[in-house]
Amino acid sequence: MDLLFEGVHWIIEIILLIFLFLFLWVCVCVRSIRYFWKFPMPSSMGNLIAAGPYRNRAQPPSMIIEAIGAKPGMTVVDLGCGSGLYTVAVAKAIQPDGVVYAVDIQEGMLEKLRNRMKQDGVENIFPILADAEGHIPLDDGIADAVFSVAVIPEIPDPVKAMEQIKRLMADNGVFAEAELLLDPDYPLRRTVIKWAERAGLTLENKVGSAFRYVLVFRKEQT
Ligand SMILES: C[S@@+](CC[C@H](N)C(=O)[O-])C[C@H]1O[C@@H](n2cnc3c(N)ncnc32)[C@H](O)[C@@H]1O
Numbered sequence: 543m544d545l546l547f548e549g550v551h552w553i554i555e556i557i558l559l560i561f562l563f564l565f566l567w568v569c570v571c572v573r574s575i576r577y578f579w580k581f582p583m584p585s586s587m588g589n590l591i592a593a594g595p596y597r598n599r600a601q602p603p604s605m606i607i608e609a610i611g612a613k614p615g616m617t618v619v620d621l622g623c624g625s626g627l628y629t630v631a632v633a634k635a636i637q638p639d640g641v642v643y644a645v646d647i648q649e650g651m652l653e654k655l656r657n658r659m660k661q662d663g664v665e666n667i668f669p670i671l672a673d674a675e676g677h678i679p680l681d682d683g684i685a686d687a688v689f690s691v692a693v694i695p696e697i698p699d700p701v702k703a704m705e706q707i708k709r710l711m712a713d714n715g716v717f718a719e720a721e722l723l724l725d726p727d728y729p730l731r732r733t734v735i736k737w738a739e740r741a742g743l744t745l746e747n748k749v750g751s752a753f754r755y756v757l758v759f760r761k762e763q764t
Pocket of ligand 1: 581582583591592621623624625626628645646648651673675691692693697
């Protein structure tokens with residue numbers, strides 16, 4: 543019996559090691575490719591990041607809600623909203639009269655967001671198809687808060703995207719940028735801080751650890 547138990551244990555360990563190895567191998571390959579060639583996560587993979595207990599635990603929406611100090615009545619921009627896990631959570635936190643402008647470069651992602659809005663009965667979200675590196679069709683200073691989860695390192699020129707974010711921020715507005723180590727595009731905190739400083743943003747707060755973090759920025763006062 544003991545021998546059988548040991549055998550099963552051994553097989554499980556081998557399977558876990560194989561998964562770990564495959565995961566690391568995929569990360570190395572994806573990171574190497576993306577170093578030279580940046581592209582948005584395909585919208586066909588939108589359901590992968592949609593929710594599930596794992597993502598909710600690893601990178602809970604409450605981290606963003608707290609980081610931006612979400613309150614009813616706020617105007618918020620979610621840059622690179624994807625299928626809307628964080629968009630919908632923030633939209634609920636700023637009801638009844640707050641709005642979220644949800645920006646994404648892929649119509650397929652916005653379609654997934656619209657489905658989620660219907661499912662959750664949330665109406666205070668306005669999806670916008672736009673490239674964060676170009677001109678986002680929103681007025682200067684419109685946002686009390688801008689947030690972005692696992693997006694900035696996907697963008698070929700992150701400083702240009704952060705300059706757009708700065709343009710959208712109200713004078714006392716905040717920008718929260720969140721990353722998770724398991725993301726193949728994961729950047730170090732100091733890299734994100736360097737990009738933000740180049741765009742004219744000042745670090746105000748760091749939350750979490752190297753595994754998952756949220757950095758909170760304000761506009762540099764001139
Ligand atoms: C990894 S997904 C994260 C989605 C969502 N923030 C989340 O955490 O569930 C990155 C998202 O950023 C969007 N994206 C990438 N580059 C973009 C750009 N230049 N402008 C706007 N959105 C962009 C992608 O289409 C994708 O939906």
